[in-house]
Amino acid sequence: MTATVVNDRVNDRAAAAGRVSVPRGYRFELVKLVSQWRIRLLLLACWIAPALFVAAVSRQSTLPTDTLFGRWMHATGWAGPLVMLGFAGTWALPLLTSVVAGDVFASEDRLGTWRHLLVAVRSPRRIFVAKSLASLTVILLLVAGLACSSTVGGVVAVGNQPLVGLDGHLLAPSDAAGKVLLAWVCVLAPTLALAAIGLLGSVALGRSPMGLLLPALVALAMQLAQMLPLPVAVRLALPSYAFIAWNGLFTSPTQLGPLVIGIVVSLVWAVLATALAYLLFLRRDFTNLTYDGSGRRAITTGLLPLAGLVALTVAVVAVATPSVGSGIQQNKVQRSVATAFAHLYRTQTEQLNRPDVTEAQLRATAACNKGAGHLAAEGPGNDWRCVVSWHLPGVEATGQAIYQLDVTADGRFVADGDGPKEVNGYFLVRTPIGDAPNPLWQFDGNVELLSTPPPKG
Structure with missing residues (x-):
């Protein structure tokens, strides 16, 4: 009896001595990831390519005006990282998460190395934590590369100039720098x-290519959903909206409501998907060398809880927010257009060396309709028409x-701009960095989907 107890204690000590701690496992998994040629290539591309792209585009005569802040890439270096952020949220980040997180567990299935890893680490829990942290570290390095590289490329190529916000007001370079950094931080959620989701797909689907593609496919489906005229509650309940909601940082006052909701929803998705991946990983059979994932378990343990989360978040957002329908309403559009026009009118006045005028003196208002007044003035569409009116000091006529x-x-x-051409037609104006198109000719704006009271005064 005594000998048995002694042997058990010796075995326990040997097992404890042979266990690999989470920090050691994390370093091992991080080295494994970084040693892969495709990860090294991605790191190199993310830290170099954005700077070259932003610098090259900023030097072109034709700018990507269909991209948010693209029309300002000639005017300031802070527009470049925002253009890159829009591209990253749509394409780059979903693909990067697929390559890194979507393959971190599946690679062991393809190589058949689970038995060796389990013998070395002796804990599926520590293996999961180490792999998850290693993939997260690489993803953060990739995002940091995109942000830093595009910022350096823009500032070096164009300069540290003020940035025009989405409501026409000018952001000082220091303010623009802080908001650009905050926008990139917000898309981390x-x-x-x-x-x-990549971890979940990698665990649930094994060596199947669908596990690798899952984050990109989910992101694509959510992007398509964001393009549809969905109710506000459904739109905000999808984590993909946080890739768009950073726009509200560049208005005054900032539109924080949609951004906060998008971040919270994204973090809830991250926690739930990671927990589901963890539970599936602990339940899998590592003795089966031909394991290709459990389709039924992937649906019951992975897909159904996420679908239930969508329904729950839609209900919560619908109750918590006052907006209904598309969130795009006539009074909001009119207020946004009038505010942007007033700010940009002051910019145009300065560039044309005319007497300065304040927004309060202009008293700009907008009257907007949709479909030439034959349709309800709400919802998205390219058939909105607005007539902006303003007043100049000492002038009785209304512009x-x-x-x-x-x-x-x-x-x-x-x-x-659709006339008069002297106000919002195309012509060049003199700026500190050279000739530029009339700021009132074309401009971008943003309508907050959540209902907000009109500004006082």
Whole structure:
């Protein structure tokens, strides 16, 4: 009896001595990831390519005006990282999370190395934690590369100039720098959600290519959903909205409501998907060398809880927010267009060396309709028309300008000047960095989807 107890204690000590701690496992998994040629190539690309791209585009005569802040890439270096952020949220980040998180567990299935890893580490729990942290570290390095590289490329190529916000007001370079950094930090939340979905797919589907593609497919489906005229509650309940909601940082006052909801929803998705991946990983049979994932378990333990989360978040957002329908309403569009026009009118006045005028003196208002007044003035569409009116000190006549608007389902709009040409037509104005198009000719704006009271005064 005594000998048995002694042997058990010796075995326990040997097992404890042979266990690999989480920090050691994390370093081992991180080295394994970084040693892969495709990960090294991605790191190199993310830290170099954005700077070259932003610098090259900023030097071109034709700018990506269909991209948010693209029309300002000649004017300031802070527009470049925002253009890159829009591209990253749509394409780059979903693909990066697929390559890293979507393959971190499946690679062991393809190589057949689970038995060796389990013998070395002796704890599926520590293996899961180490792999998850290693993949998260690589993803953060990739995102940091995109942000830093595009910022350096923009500032070096164009300069540290003020940035025009989405309501026409000028952001000082220091303010623009802080908001650009904050915007990149905010998209980490939906990136974590996609990374967690990648972990779930990698665990649930084994060596199947679908596990690798899952984050990209989920992101694509959510992007398509954001393009549809969905109710506000459904739109905000998807983590993909956090890739768009950073737009609200560049208005005054900032539109924080949708951004906060998008971040919270994304973090909830990240926690739930990671927990589901953890439970599936602990339940899998490592003795089966031909394991290809459990389709039924992937649906019951992975897909159904996430679908239930969507329904729950839609209900919570619908109750917590006052907005209904598309969130794009006539009074919001009119207020956004009038505010942006007033700010940009002051910019134009300065560039044309005219007497300064304040927004309060202009008293700009907008009257907008949709479909030439034959349709209800709400919802997205390219058939919005606005007539902006304003007043100048000492002038009795009221100035008016016409704009054609293309309003997208996420609240962004592009206003295209339709006369008079002396006000919002195309002509060049003198700026400190050279000639530039009339700021009132075309401009971007943003309609907050959540209901907000009109500004006082």
